Amino acid sequence: MIAAREILFNIDPFSAVVLYLLMTLPAGFLAYGLARRVRRWRMGQPEDRSDNLAQRIIYALRMTVLHGRIVRPRNPYGSVMHICIFGGFSTLLVGTTIVMIESDIAVPLFGASFLQGGFYLGFKLAMNLGGLLLLAGIAMALYRRLVLKPATQESSADDLLILAWLAVLVVQGYTLQALRLALTHDPWGAWSFVSYPAALALRGIAAELLGRLHQIAWWSHGVVALALIGYTAYSKLVHPFTAFANVLLRRLKPRGELDAINNIDTAEVIGASNLEHFSWAQLMSVDACMHCGRCLEFCPTFNTGKALRPRDFILSLAGFQADQGGVFSGVLGEGANAGRFKHGRGADRELIGGVVSKHEIWDCTTCGACMEQCPVHIEHVPMIVNLRRNLVTEQNSFPPEAQPIFNSLERLGNPYQSVPMERAAWTKKMDAPVAEMKDVAAKGETVDYLFFVGCVGSFVSRNQKITIALARILQAAGLKFAILGKEESCTGDPARRMGHEFLAQQLAMKTIERMNHYNIRKVVTSCAHCFNAIKNEYPQLGGNYEVIHHSQLIEELINAKKISLGEGAALKQGKVTYHDPCYLGRYNQVFDEPRGILAKLPGADAVEMPRNRAHSFCCGGGGGQAFMKEQGAQRINVTRVKEAIATGAEVVATSCAFCMGMFEDGVGASDAAKKPRVLDLAELVAEALEQNP
Amino acid sequence: MKVALLLAAGFGLLLLSELGGVPALRIVAVALLLAGTIGGGVKSGLAAAPPALFKSLAARFTLAIARVIAVLLVLPVATALILVVGGAAVHGADSTAGTAAVMTGAVIALALLAILAAAVVVALRALRSAAEDPT
Numbered sequence: 151m152i153a154a155r156e157i158l159f160n161i162d163p164f165s166a167v168v169l170y171l172l173m174t175l176p177a178g179f180l181a182y183g184l185a186r187r188v189r190r191w192r193m194g195q196p197e198d199r200s201d202n203l204a205q206r207i208i209y210a211l212r213m214t215v216l217h218g219r220i221v222r223p224r225n226p227y228g229s230v231m232h233i234c235i236f237g238g239f240s241t242l243l244v245g246t247t248i249v250m251i252e253s254d255i256a257v258p259l260f261g262a263s264f265l266q267g268g269f270y271l272g273f274k275l276a277m278n279l280g281g282l283l284l285l286a287g288i289a290m291a292l293y294r295r296l297v298l299k300p301a302t303q304e305s306s307a308d309d310l311l312i313l314a315w316l317a318v319l320v321v322q323g324y325t326l327q328a329l330r331l332a333l334t335h336d337p338w339g340a341w342s343f344v345s346y347p348a349a350l351a352l353r354g355i356a357a358e359l360l361g362r363l364h365q366i367a368w369w370s371h372g373v374v375a376l377a378l379i380g381y382t383a384y385s386k387l388v389h390p391f392t393a394f395a396n397v398l399l400r401r402l403k404p405r406g407e408l409d410a411i412n413n414i415d416t417a418e419v420i421g422a423s424n425l426e427h428f429s430w431a432q433l434m435s436v437d438a439c440m441h442c443g444r445c446l447e448f449c450p451t452f453n454t455g456k457a458l459r460p461r462d463f464i465l466s467l468a469g470f471q472a473d474q475g476g477v478f479s480g481v482l483g484e485g486a487n488a489g490r491f492k493h494g495r496g497a498d499r500e501l502i503g504g505v506v507s508k509h510e511i512w513d514c515t516t517c518g519a520c521m522e523q524c525p526v527h528i529e530h531v532p533m534i535v536n537l538r539r540n541l542v543t544e545q546n547s548f549p550p551e552a553q554p555i556f557n558s559l560e561r562l563g564n565p566y567q568s569v570p571m572e573r574a575a576w577t578k579k580m581d582a583p584v585a586e587m588k589d590v591a592a593k594g595e596t597v598d599y600l601f602f603v604g605c606v607g608s609f610v611s612r613n614q615k616i617t618i619a620l621a622r623i624l625q626a627a628g629l630k631f632a633i634l635g636k637e638e639s640c641t642g643d644p645a646r647r648m649g650h651e652f653l654a655q656q657l658a659m660k661t662i663e664r665m666n667h668y669n670i671r672k673v674v675t676s677c678a679h680c681f682n683a684i685k686n687e688y689p690q691l692g693g694n695y696e697v698i699h700h701s702q703l704i705e706e707l708i709n710a711k712k713i714s715l716g717e718g719a720a721l722k723q724g725k726v727t728y729h730d731p732c733y734l735g736r737y738n739q740v741f742d743e744p745r746g747i748l749a750k751l752p753g754a755d756a757v758e759m760p761r762n763r764a765h766s767f768c769c770g771g772g773g774g775q776a777f778m779k780e781q782g783a784q785r786i787n788v789t790r791v792k793e794a795i796a797t798g799a800e801v802v803a804t805s806c807a808f809c810m811g812m813f814e815d816g817v818g819a820s821d822a823a824k825k826p827r828v829l830d831l832a833e834l835v836a837e838a839l840e841q842n843p
Numbered sequence: 844m845k846v847a848l849l850l851a852a853g854f855g856l857l858l859l860s861e862l863g864g865v866p867a868l869r870i871v872a873v874a875l876l877l878a879g880t881i882g883g884g885v886k887s888g889l890a891a892a893p894p895a896l897f898k899s900l901a902a903r904f905t906l907a908i909a910r911v912i913a914v915l916l917v918l919p920v921a922t923a924l925i926l927v928v929g930g931a932a933v934h935g936a937d938s939t940a941g942t943a944a945v946m947t948g949a950v951i952a953l954a955l956l957a958i959l960a961a962a963v964v965v966a967l968r969a970l971r972s973a974a975e976d977p978t
Contacts, residue, residue, distance in 0.1 A: 163861040163862055164861070164862070166861050167857055167858060167861045167862065170857055170861075170869070170872070170873055170876065171854070171857065171876065173873070173876075173877075174850075174853075174873075174876040174877055174879070174880040175880065177877050177880050177881050177884070178879075178880030178881060178883055178884035179884065180881075180884070181880070181881040181882075181883075181884030181885045181888065182884035182885070182887055182888040183884075183888065184885075184888065185884060185885040185886075185887070185888020185889045186888045186889075188888070188889065189888060189889045189890075254869050254870045254873065255870050257866070258860075258866035258867040258868075258869055258870070259867050259870065285958065292961075292965065306973075307969040307970060307972050307973035308969075308973075309969075310965050310966070310968070310969035311909070311965075311966055311969045311970065313962075313965065314913075314961075314962040314963070314965040314966035314969070315962075315966065317958055317959075317961070317962040318916075318917055318920075318959065318962045318963075318966075320958075321917075321920060321924075321955045321958055321959045321962070322917075322920045324951075324955060325920040325923045325924055325955065326920075328923070328927065328948075328952075329923055344951060345951075346948075347944050347945070347947040347948030347950075347951055348924075348927045348948040348949075348951050348952050348955075349948065350941075350944050350945050350948050351927045351928070351930040351931035351934075351945045351948035351949055351952065352923075352926060352927055352930050352948075353930070353934070354930045354933060354934030355926055355929075355930050359926075360926075363919060363922060363923050363926070366919040367919040367920050367923055369919075370915075370916040370917070370918075370919045370920065371920075373916055374916050
């Protein structure tokens with residue numbers, strides 16, 4: 151006798167007809183709900199995301215099915231929880247599909263049954279295990295939401311209902327199985343190890359009663375399952391579809407590259423003031439949000455109590471999109487989720503002001519911590535910058551402190567109202583002269599590197615020391631380099647991040663013209679923002695260069711023994727901790743080279759802050775925040791400085807011009823008894839050079 | 844029109860397969876029905892939004908149906924689980940399967956009942972909070 155079971159046991163043919171008919175209703179409902187969402191996405195701007203399809207598919211499967219971005223060492227509880235829910239649910243779904251294939255295709259069409267014997271027994275075992283896995287995941291999820299209540303998580307009716315619904319389905323499944331085993335006295339019943347003991351207890355009950363109960367329970371299970379399928383597209387359960395689609399169709403360009411507005415002079419709309427001004431991919435991405443709250447974990451604005459909470463920002467857009475989407479667009483998700491309707495509800499709101507507030511838009515430091523954490527590759531920062539672009543260009547609305555910055559950038563090519571002629575004033579403090587490109591070109595010579603100093607390094611006295619330190623290192627290494635001097639102008643990064651795209655492109659094109667004029671091939675810069683702009687964004691406008699950050703070049707020089715180091719005075723004082731600048735680390739994955747420098751500095755005793763590398767906590771200076779007034783009582787830079795002080799480090803090392811300023815300001819504002827010194831890596835190395843004649 | 848044809852054809856084939864004893868047609872029938880409903884769902888989903896009245900009716904309808912589902916549809920399973928516990932209590936000692944196995948079944952049934960009850964409570968509270976949301 152081969153192990154097997156009768157499919158649709160105790161179910162009459164008429165009921166089977168009704169079941170199959172009913173099955174089609176939720177399928178139609180699901181299709182309707184998905185189509186309504188797709189309809190909304192199609193209203194967005196065109197964007198090509200069809201390149202590298204094979205690579206995209208493999209990556210999407212790795213990230214979703216194999217949980218590549220869902221399982222994170224820093225979040226073991228959430229990782230295990232989701233594996234249990236996904237693993238359990240998938241097992242049961244695949245198992246149900248196997249039964250349907252057996253009963254609807256294999257047997258009737260081919261007369262062959264495969265759900266028997268050893269395969270069938272393994273199937274029963276897997277299904278029972280799958281149910282337990284799913285229940286474990288649900289229990290973990292409910293415990294997290296109702297007991298642990300992490301600050302990054304909020305629960306809506308939708309979140310809780312889905313968990314309860316799944317639990318009911320599993321319990322129904324086990325109970326149905328127990329009833330069937332009790333009625334059939336299945337000789338292999340023990341393989342259904344959860345239901346079998348219950349079936350044994352039912353054997354004393356009248357068979358007719360059990361039979362009737364089995365039929366009613368079968369119907370209730372079917373209706374609950376079909377209702378869940380139908381509900382999928384109108385709830386968070388849509389995320390297997392939208393999350394997969396978003397990961398599949400994610401942006402493949404460098405994270406540090408904001409899309410330029412092509413033909414900006416003739417563009418009808420600059421930035422976004424309606425949902426339709428976002429691209430279709432951005433509109434799809436807001437529907438991919440699973441409300442997990444990971445974007446909040448390392449967000450500087452959330453962690454300092456500001457208005458901007460990236461998850462709420464995305465959910466506000468999603469809620470507005472749902473309002474405009476028509477019937478059955480996330481009805482039950484509207485309830486207690488404070489993020490979605492903070493500023494009102496309805497389809498007729500203004501996007502800026504009625505859906506997302508100006509405070510939220512201007513709070514952002516563009517650090518990218520949200521995008522780094524998001525399991526489904528939502529791109530919060532480009533959407534925020536898009537809103538800024540509209541505010542600045544079309545509405546002339548921006549924080550008042552931004553006006554003098556824009557004016558200075560436009561008139562003088564720097565944000566400090568400094569005279570361009572003074573850009574190279576720092577070179578007077580050098581022992582050896584620093585060449586300028588116009589002089590190099592006049593002699594018909596070339597250089598190894600253009601040293602792009604940047605506005606902060608040129609005009610801010612504290613940062614001039616970093617510039618001088620780097621120039622000394624390059625001279626000590628025998629590298630042939632030159633600067634643009636007074637021909638240098640802002641890269642356009644601050645203007646771009648602040649939403650003034652016109653100005654940003656103007657500045658960028660001016661700089662590109664100068665660099666192309668001198669046929670520049672290699673650029674080194676000590677500012678992480680200049681580094682990102684020239685490397686990732688200048689190609690949009692015809693500027694293609696090999697760009698290296700000074701930390702990368704210094705490490706190369708040390709490894710190639712072009713410079714040798716003694717023990718610098720600063721490091722004799724004790725420990726050093728390195729702060730990863732967002733525009734160097736998270737945006738450009740430069741983590742190891744700065745640490746390599748510290749490892750090679752004699753006497754350096756490096757300690758890591760808890761939030762480091764890709765999880766570095768922003769200094770608060772990006773996104774134009776270095777020039778704007780920070781909202782709220784808790785300051786981002788002070789928060790980060792506290793973290794640095796807590797390591798016991800006497801020196802905080804950084805490698806970004808803006809980070810330097812923010813850290814110096816934060817240390818100054820700190821009330822710590824022992825305040826660390828803030829030094830750039832170039833300063834640490836230059837000091838060590840001087841100790842080793 | 845195409846949707847209606849697909850549904851009609853599917854329904855007809857389904858009747859034939861189940862009541863006429865031609866099971867090989869079942870998969871074809873289901874495929875046609877699904878094509879019809881999915882096609883119809885996609886077509887109406889991509890069309891312009893229906894009136895706002897639909898949405899408010901749907902919201903109330905959805906919540907009401909959900910409350911019914913939450914209670915009524917778990918009753919059959921709850922009854923079965925109670926029978927397991929009752930059966931174990933009444934017949935456990937006499938069972939040919941062994942008292943330990945039967946009592947294990949009762950424990951499992953109690954655990955599943957507890958999960959079911961918790962799920963219903965969570966669901967009803969969630970639905971109530973959605974209905975009462977002042978915003």
